[in-house]
Amino acid sequence: MSIPYGNTRTRVAARHALIAPDGHVKSNVPGITGAAAVILINGAMGAKFAQLLVTFEAGGSAALPANDVETAGFFETGGATVTIGGMKKKAGAGAFFFAPAGAAWSVTAPKKGTRVTLFQKKFVPLAGTAAPQAIIGNAADVPGQPFLGDPDARLQVLLPDVPAFDLAMNIFTYQPGATLPFVETHVMEHGLLMLAGQGVYRLEDAWYPVAAGDAIWMAPFCPQWFVAMGKTPASYLYYKDVNRAAL
Ligand code: UGY
Ligand code: MN
Numbered sequence: 064m065s066i067p068y069g070n071t072r073t074r075v076a077a078r079h080a081l082i083a084p085d086g087h088v089k090s091n092v093p094g095i096t097g098a099a100a101v102i103l104i105n106g107a108m109g110a111k112f113a114q115l116l117v118t119f120e121a122g123g124s125a126a127l128p129a130n131d132v133e134t135a136g137f138f139e140t141g142g143a144t145v146t147i148g149g150m151k152k153k154a155g156a157g158a159f160f161f162a163p164a165g166a167a168w169s170v171t172a173p174k175k176g177t178r179v180t181l182f183q184k185k186f187v188p189l190a191g192t193a194a195p196q197a198i199i200g201n202a203a204d205v206p207g208q209p210f211l212g213d214p215d216a217r218l219q220v221l222l223p224d225v226p227a228f229d230l231a232m233n234i235f236t237y238q239p240g241a242t243l244p245f246v247e248t249h250v251m252e253h254g255l256l257m258l259a260g261q262g263v264y265r266l267e268d269a270w271y272p273v274a275a276g277d278a279i280w281m282a283p284f285c286p287q288w289f290v291a292m293g294k295t296p297a298s299y300l301y302y303k304d305v306n307r308a309a310l
């Protein structure tokens with residue numbers, strides 16, 4: 064979307080935010096080298112998780128130590144080698160990974176321009192349930208299921224939907240004209256990256272035109288709704304905290 068000089072579609076509100084790509088500013092993130100790392104969402108905004116967009120140069124890498132933070136990653140473009148503890152695999156466009164808390168992980172030997180989104184949160188263990196294990200997969204192998212019966216709004220659930228996991232990472236793909244069936248208002252928080260297409264996102268009482276490259280934060284209980292518009296399908300990657308007690 065081109066807009067006049069001195070303007071931006073970016074809005075940062077108390078309970079939601081839209082971050083358009085024109086405003087991106089790089090951060091130096093410990094462990095990430097030879098890459099442009101942009102922290103799109105974190106606690107400074109009011110979120111309980113972080114969302115980063117990392118664009119690698121050839122020879123760049125990310126190598127994060129084992130601690131109480133878990134990371135879910137998605138390769139939007141390019142490719143690299145992902146290592147999580149003792150697991151090592153090549154990852155191309157569409158690949159995703161989950162590095163549990165307590166496991167060191169790395170992304171090495173990236174193709175120039177590889178774009179990876181990272182969602183990070185402090186893991187909340189569930190008493191009596193074994194901690195989740197490392198995963199490296201590809202979204203192409205995850206079928207899209209009709210969302211609440213609508214074949215034009217399909218959801219790919221990338222990580223196992225089991226109590227061990229306290230986060231979800233999903234891809235939602237809408238045919239032009241398809242919508243979220245109702246204005247959702249829920250305790251789960253979202254971080255989102257538009258992967259393709261365009262549409263309008265309702266966040267609280269504001270409606271935003273959005274397109275590929277935009278990032279969105281929705282605080283818990285932020286009313287939310289989406290309609291895909293234009294001539295091509297719209298899709299977005301999103302994070303959600305799940306499976307933990309209300310109190
Ligand atoms: O999983 C979700 O809560 C999803 N339906 N929300 C969204 O796409 N904004
Ligand atoms: Mn939602």
